[in-house]
Amino acid sequence: xxxxxxxxxxxxxxxxxxxxxxxxxxxxxxxxxxxxxxxxxxxxxxxxxxxxxxxxxxxxxxxxxxxxxxxxxxxxxxxxxxxxxxxxxxxxxxxxxxxxxxxxxxxxxxxxxxxxxxxxxxxxxxxxxxxxxxxxxxxxxxxxxxxxxxxxxxxxxxxxxxxxxxx
Amino acid sequence: xxxxxxxxxxxxxxxxxxxxxxxxxxxxxxxxxxxxxxxxxxxxxxxxxxxxxxxxxxxxxxxxxxxxxxxxxxxxxxxxxxxxxxxxxxxxxxxxxxxxxxxxxxxxxxxxxxxxxxxxxxxxxxxxxxxxxxxxxxxxxxxxxxxxx
Numbered sequence: 001x002x003x004x005x006x007x008x009x010x011x012x013x014x015x016x017x018x019x020x021x022x023x024x025x026x027x028x029x030x031x032x033x034x035x036x037x038x039x040x041x042x043x044x045x046x047x048x049x050x051x052x053x054x055x056x057x058x059x060x061x062x063x064x065x066x067x068x069x070x071x072x073x074x075x076x077x078x079x080x081x082x083x084x085x086x087x088x089x090x091x092x093x094x095x096x097x098x099x100x101x102x103x104x105x106x107x108x109x110x111x112x113x114x115x116x117x118x119x120x121x122x123x124x125x126x127x128x129x130x131x132x133x134x135x136x137x138x139x140x141x142x143x144x145x146x147x148x149x150x151x152x153x154x155x156x157x158x159x160x161x162x163x164x165x166x167x
Numbered sequence: 168x169x170x171x172x173x174x175x176x177x178x179x180x181x182x183x184x185x186x187x188x189x190x191x192x193x194x195x196x197x198x199x200x201x202x203x204x205x206x207x208x209x210x211x212x213x214x215x216x217x218x219x220x221x222x223x224x225x226x227x228x229x230x231x232x233x234x235x236x237x238x239x240x241x242x243x244x245x246x247x248x249x250x251x252x253x254x255x256x257x258x259x260x261x262x263x264x265x266x267x268x269x270x271x272x273x274x275x276x277x278x279x280x281x282x283x284x285x286x287x288x289x290x291x292x293x294x295x296x297x298x299x300x301x302x303x304x305x306x307x308x309x310x311x312x313x314x315x316x
Binding site: 020022023024025026027030033034036037038039040042054055063064067068069071072073074075076078079080083084085086087088089090091102139 | 197198200201202204205206207208209210211212213215216217218221222225226249250251252253254255256257258259261262
């Protein structure tokens with residue numbers, strides 16, 4: 001018998017079910033923050049001149065940032081009783097982020113099917129400006145065997161300096 | 168990387184295993200804070216970060232064994248090469264936790280010329296220092312010497 005709480009979204013998933021979507025607004029400030037958080041300071045994500053030199057219309061969002069938005073859709077829906085086992089996508093079209101205001105990115109998903117082990121396959125949709133940002137974006141969510149493995153972010157200290165922390 | 172009219176980098180080119188990297192709470196926290204700061208993104212009380220193994224691997228510098236390490240070696244002789252991220256696949260054996268020490272090793276699985284560009288497929292194994300699997304990545308990149316413009 002699956003250890004998943006029968007009330008969990010994953011346990012109750014049915015093919016065709018829509019996930020609660022959302023619209024994110026990405027600003028240049030968000031891109032700078034992502035660059036620092038992820039360690040990706042590719043100038044096409046930060047400076048118009050660099051983006052245009054690369055053949056782009058202007059500063060574009062990191063592909064992995066848009067995938068992170070899709071992953072948030074999945075993890076927020078799945079809850080503590082499940083974990084993401086697989087994510088895949090093609091980065092089809094970058095999100096151009098204007099200097100003023102932001103770019104709306106629409107994130108949605110649908111249950112594609114439920115596997116015999118209780119895992120759920122999802123089709124994901126990320127669009128901006130009427131165009132698909134991610135194509136063939138999919139996720140698989142599996143029931144979490146030990147719910148106590150859910151990491152509580154607060155209260156976890158960083159290792160002492162010199163302990164081999166990544167940059 | 169050779170010029171566009173030379174042979175593309177060979178399949179089998181590999182880097183790593185790299186120096187073990189420690190996942191810090193600060194690193195995870197920065198990414199979680201980023202998500203919290205983007206307007207419209209829903210909260211997730213579990214603090215899950217499914218993309219974390221890929222972010223760590225792609226951010227890897229020289230000696231890390233990650234895709235970035237491999238790409239840097241491939242384009243070392245061609246400054247100004249544009250790198251566009253094509254596809255990304257991530258399979259997680261388990262969640263990455265603060266304090267985890269991760270080892271990366273990447274290999275060029277295939278290359279294909281596309282006019283002036285080269286499509287490079289890279290696989291990356293993410294393990295703990297004992298070799299237990301944590302995640303597997305498969306990434307593709309389009310490399311264009313001289314940039315895209």
